[in-house]
Amino acid sequence: MPRVVSVYFPTLTTDRIRRADPSIPADTPIGVISRSGSKRWLSAIDTPAAKHGLKIGMPASKAQALVQGLAMIDADPVADGLALERLTLWALSQYSPVVAMDNPDGIVMDTEGADHLQGGEELMLSGLVNRFHARGLAAKAAVSSTWGASHALARSLTTRTTVILNGGVEASIARLPIALLRVDSETIQGLRTLGFRSVGDLIKTPRAPLTLRFGPELGRRLDQMLGVVAEPIQPIRPENIIEIHRTFAEPIGATETIAKYISQLVQKLCRQLQRTGMGVRRADLLVHRVDNTFQALRAGTAKPVRDVAWLTKLFKDRIEKIDPGFGIEKLSLAATLVEPLDEKQIISDLVDQQMPDVGPFVDILGNRGVYHLYRMTPVASDVPERSVRRILPLAEETGLTWPLIWPRPIRLLAQPEGIDVIALMPDHPPVSFTWRGKRRKVKQADGPERIFGEWWQRTSEWAAVRDYFTVVDEAGERYWIYRSGDGVNLETGTHRWFLHGTFT
Known part of the structure; x- marks a missing residue:
């Protein structure tokens, strides 16, 4: 069953103006x-204007008289449309092969089979909305099994994200206002005159009188919202995208047949990529069924490739996910993300062995839903939590090396945890410490290693000092602990103790 995400930008126009x-x-x-x-x-209007009591549709002269200092800017529908198109293309490259503009203020995308790459629907929605908010764009998102329901929920609920499980659409939309049905204003006004207020009121009403009074569009929108009638999403495509199509005179459905045509599409795609000197990083296979519905499969690679055998394998490994339904009438393969790919000659050397290529292994894990693939790399910083960061598995080497002067723990906690310590100030190591409710007696200790704050980063670190000790308890466990401050001057720290990592 499809899973449709609707993203709503309530202040897209004013957000675009502020960003510009x-x-x-x-x-x-x-x-x-x-x-x-x-x-x-x-x-x-934007949020500050709404707080002053302004409303959409209000005469401009009245708004100017009510709010002193109101910034009045002429509407530019073309710029708004281009901004929404850019957001849609970005979502296409990041989240789903099937993404379309939901004019004038939204995006719609079918994420069936793609949410696992983002850690599930809840994480996908929250991550999507947070990424928009970080760029100054207010956004809300909802996911359900139909476009109509997701569209209405994203524009009605107060929460930023909403997830409606399969089978829960009718209950979730019953109390929504009829204005969210995506029908013309005259129909909405006529329904209100007859006493209809919510979508649930219409669902309970016999369909024939409504069709006779308002025409077939009202019933069609209701059926689309409930999932009775399919509402396909026509995916957006960039102008310069490389896309290969294969249309069938007779619908296909057998696994072997699908695999054969996928192989042919990949070959044609790679030939096109070779002409342009590009390699694919993300390819989308769109399955067009005879009932006018889509299914999409996305394959990503850790580095640009145009290896026919490897790209074919990435799709064939997931053929069992394709549901042909009543038959497939068309297959489309698009390279939605490409990068330059230089040809390199491989020189065989019997003495110096080439490093193994882990790219295929990373590709397999990534396409199976292991979405947190990363490698650790050192950063030029003395502060331990800033001295390491995550990078892509096959990212270029930074050229930095790990410090070897002082030992560092195998496991560094995400945040240092406070501990209770018995120690002689200012330079002696702890005699014992209590961590997570358990008291540990120190048998051996090494230190202190003094680490100064990075005064060029924050003014609060001008005088900051940490004294680190490596300690061993009675059980032989090794810990990395530190005291905030030099043990004498409170300006250097609070003199509280923390556990920052373990060596086992």
């Missing part, structure tokens, strides 16, 4: 003015 002109103060209300002849009205 960062000089506008954050507390300055913005009103976007549309014109028709001599008539001028608010077509979009």
Whole structure:
């Protein structure tokens, strides 16, 4: 069953304006003015403007009189459309092979079979919304089994993200207002005149009188929202994308047949990539079924490739996920993310063995849903928690090396944990310490190793000092602990003790 994500940008127009002109103060209300002849009205407002009581549709002169200092900017529907298109193309490259614009203020995408690459639907939605918020774009997102339900939920609920499980659509939309049905305003007004207020009221009403009064569109929208009628998403495609199609005179469905045509599509795609000097990093296979529905498979690679055998294997390994339904009438293979690929000659050397290529292994893990693949690399910093960071598995070497002057623990805690310590100040190691409710007596200790704060990073670290000790308890376990401060001057730290890592 499809899983459809709807992303709603409630203040897309004003967010675009603020991103284009960062000089506008954050507390300055913005009103976007549309014109028709001599008539001028608010077509979009931001959050500060809404707090001042402004509403969309209000005459511009009235809004200007009500709010002093209101920034009034002419509407630019073309710029809004281009901004939404850029966001849609970005979502296509990051989240799903089937992504489309949901004009004028949203994105819709089918994430069936793709959410596991993001750690599940809840993590996928929260990560998606947070990435938009980090870029100054207010966003809400909902996922359900239908486009109509996700569209309505994203625009009605107060939470940033909403996940509706399969089978829960009707219950989730019953109380939603009828204005979210995606029908024209005249139909909405007519329904309100008849006393309809919620989608649930319409679901309980016999369909024939509604169709006779308002036409077939109302019933179609209701059926699409409930999943009775399919609503395919026509995916967006960049202008310069490399995409290969194969249409069948007779629908296909056998696994062997699908595998044969996938191999042919991959060969044609790689020939096109070779002409452009590019390699594929992400390829999408779209399965067009005879019932006008889509299914998509995405294969990603850790580095650009155009190896026919390897790309074919990545898709064939997942053929069992393809549901042909009543038959497949078309297959499309698109290279949605490409990078330059230089040809390299491999020189066989019997003395100096070549390093093994772990790229295929990384590709297999990534396409099976292991989405937290990374490698650790050192960073030029004396502060332990800043001296290491995660990079992509096959990222270029940074050229830095690990410090070997003092030993470092195998396991560094995400955050240093406070401990209770008995120790003689200022330079003696602990006699004992209590961590996570258990008291440990120290048998051996080495230190202190003094680490100074990075004063060029933060003013609070101008005088900061940590004294680290490597200690061994009665059970032979080794720990890395430190005291905040030099043990004498409180300006250097609080003199509290922390456990930062373990050596086992």
